Amino acid sequence: MDYLLGDLRRTHYSKDVNPDISGEEVLIMGWVHEIRDLGGIIFVIIRDRDGLVQITAPSKKVDASILDDLRALRKESVVAIKGTVQDAGKAPNGVEIIPAEVIILNPAKQPLPMDPTEKVKAEIDTRLNSRFLDLRKANVSSIFKIKANMFKTVRDYFYEQGMIEINTPKLVASATEGGTELFPITYFEKEAFLGQSPQLYKQMMMGAGFDKVFEIGQIFRAEEHDTLRHLNEAVSIDCEISFADDVDVMKVLDGMITAVLKSTKENCAKELEILEYDLSAIPEGPFPEVKYDDAVDIINSKGIDMEWGEDLSREAEKALGDTQEGFYFLTDWPSAIKPFYAMPYEDTPEISHAFDLMYKNLEISSGSTRVHQYDLLVKQMVERDLNPDGFGSYLKAFEYGMAPHAGWGVGADRLAMVLTGVENIRETVLFPRDRHRLTP
């Protein structure tokens, strides 16, 4: 037994051990998934990132010292095992490894805080408390493989569209962006906050002449919400495009979501199978549009009271979502319930060039044509009881040549819910931050 890695290096992942390399010597590294000691033969299942592989140790073929080493293993210990690949019809994947050397790299304490093999399922709270163990499960890690593919697809899509990736500050001075609560922090001798959105910065980049930008980054909101679809720290996919309006950016969004749906089906078939989720049931774009006016009628026709001008209640969202197959745009919102930077229609200013992208009853994105005229922007702030003095550095960008522009932001974790079929947003975040959870 040796606890140091030394010169040991993995030669194969579990997925690379197959009957084609029968007879080869391999060195695998991973976690002890299961041990089945039948006396004269011992089976040990080793798990790595990609799956499982069986170690088979018949007493006739393997030294007694190796059998002792295998018997000393405990579940979830980290091991390196050297051995010979053998074609075996009786083994799980038609292949097994006859061990020649067993090295425990790090033993796992017993009993475990939860069972990664899920013979007994643990509750979400228990799982999150031992998230590192929870993430060893294939159905949990699949969510994050799908999410990684989602981000890669989004980036590829944006770069193909000629967009420039940016990073904006998450430490901000303004507490006055709007209605959402911010997390206050101390910034040397000043008060500061964690950023709720890159909105103002990406708009300033339109004044900087970057034309098309996107950002994938964390956002922080100090709302005391307690639901399956809200977190206090989330990831937002934001884009902003100059010389474009709401219709243009809806097309970009439509294209991005469709690209993500396609690539998930193409690249993550194994993960979707592990999750037992049929993504092909979700229609790809172009997505239908429902005007706010019509949505109000639909909702009222379902027996739910809703006045024109109100935001949708949860009940209303559900009723409307039930009438839709999957993704749809909700357009032409009342200006009063949209933020100050949303552009009102010229002839009917009570309605704005603002849209949401919904997936059934879940809001995935919201966006709009933005107000690029300084005076109108100030007017809309005042109408919403915001003090323009608090927006000095933002407003300045609108005084010296601001391109007309439009954009949107997508809740990445919510989009991941749609791609994986999970119902709790906490499942789509490695270490979620909600009203009550700040660890791990």
Next chain:
RNA sequence: GCCCUGGUGGUGUAGGGGCUAUCAUGUGGGCCUGUCGAGCCCGCGACUCGGGUUCAAAUCCCGGCCAGGGCGCCA
């Protein structure tokens, strides 16, 4: 923040004023040469906290804390 429900071994549960607190999984040990939710034998391990009612509370009552679900909040 409001409403509902709950808190029993490491995990997941049954029970519901008094008896050795149920079962599964786990865990420690033993047996077993083809396991794959392995099997068999033996052992280990628990009633959220505080207060109250009672001869007696894990069980009933009150409060706290924590969790799950629903709603609200969510530029």
